Amino acid sequence: MSTFLKITSISELHNFFGCEKPFHPLLSVVNLADISVPREALGKKLTTPFFSISLKTKVGEPFKYGRKYFDFSEGVLLGIAPNQVLEISESSKRGDLEGWALYFHPDLIRGYGLMDSIMEYGFFSYETNEALHLSEKEKGTLNEIVRNISEECQAPIDDFSQDVLVTTIELLINYTKRFYGRQFITRKSEHTDIVSQFQGLLKRYFDAALVEGLPQVRYFAAQLHLSDSYLSDVLKKETGKNAQETIHYFVIDKAKTLLLNTDKTIAEIAFELGFEYPQYFSRLFKGKAGVTPKAYRSGLG
Structure with missing residues (x-):
């Protein structure tokens, strides 16, 4: 028997949770107190095509996200992107959980500006330990918005329903x-430490005797036990540059030093810094420094 459960529609999701039929084909607000997870689903891996935002207000851990269990103390908000894998770690019956979960299919927002901006928002790929801890006032604000979404779902569909x-x-x-901006401020000292550790890791990577390729954001995120998105968002908030930009600017600074203080060819410098192709190094250098490596070495930069 397959260990994967692939849910493809809101109706299938409601059926899996033992809920009543949904009011809308592409969106649902599920009352967590109404769901049940059958024992036969234990150990299964669940995927859905939906974005989800969940606020859980009662202890209970029926799902495991990535390698971590949901670390839900009261008032913690978590976002999950489409096609992420949830492992069902324990069964539950109605009333075991409290809170709500909003699920919506990407087709609902396709053609709207939200479709582009949501894909750039790291919240939907943060790890569970990076979830948003809400104050009572903040919970009230989000609860009211979700209540409005739920009521709109149950209203007769008209020309304005999708826009609303x-x-x-x-x-x-x-x-x-x-x-999250508020949480970043209240955790400033913690985030400053993350920036410092990231910069140290970056320096040590390139100080190594042999650089094994241009480093990826996921490498540093793994070293810091963070998701790629959360690391990038912390760096952006604290330094103005996301993780990828920080790596690129660090590499370009190293390249400038090598160009001015060694006789190595541009290709040799590119390979030393982990680039597989010198042409890519030259394009990146020009994009960040405004001139080609050759022009910079000649004093034209």
């Missing part, structure tokens, strides 16, 4: 961004 739903979901996400 998408706008209200966008409002929910914007408030989530605001509250």
Whole structure:
């Protein structure tokens, strides 16, 4: 028997949770107190095509996300992107959980500006230990927005229904961004330490005797036990540059030193810094420094 459960529709999701039929084909607000997870689903890996935002207000851990269990103390918000794998770690019956979960299919927001902006928002790929801890006031704000979404789902569909739903979901996400901004401020000392550790790792990587390729964000994120998205968001908040930009600018600074203080060819410098192709190094250098490596070495930069 397959260990994977692939749910493809809101109706299938409601059926899996033992809930009543949904009011809308592309969106649902599920009351967590109404769901049950059958014992026969234990150990299964669940995937869905939906974005989800969940606020859980009662202890219980029926799912495992990535390698971690949901670390839900009361008032913790978690976002999950489509096609992420959830492992069902324990069964539950109605009333074991409290809170809500919003699920919506990408087709609901396709053609709207939200589709582009949501893909750039790291919240949906943060690890569980990077979830948003809400104050009572913040919970009240999000609860009210989700209540409006739920009521709109149950209203008769008209020409404005989709616009209203998408706008209200966008409002929910914007408030989530605001509250994460507050959390980043309250955790400033912790984030400053992350920046310092990241910079140390970056320096040690290139100080090594042999650089094994241009480093990827995921390498440093793994070293720091963070998700790629959360690391990038912390760096962006603290330094103005995300993780990829920070790596690139560090590499370009190293390249400038080598160009001015060694007789190595541009190709040799490219390979030393981990580039597989010198042409890519030259394009990146020009994009960041404004001139080609050759022009910079000649004093034209």
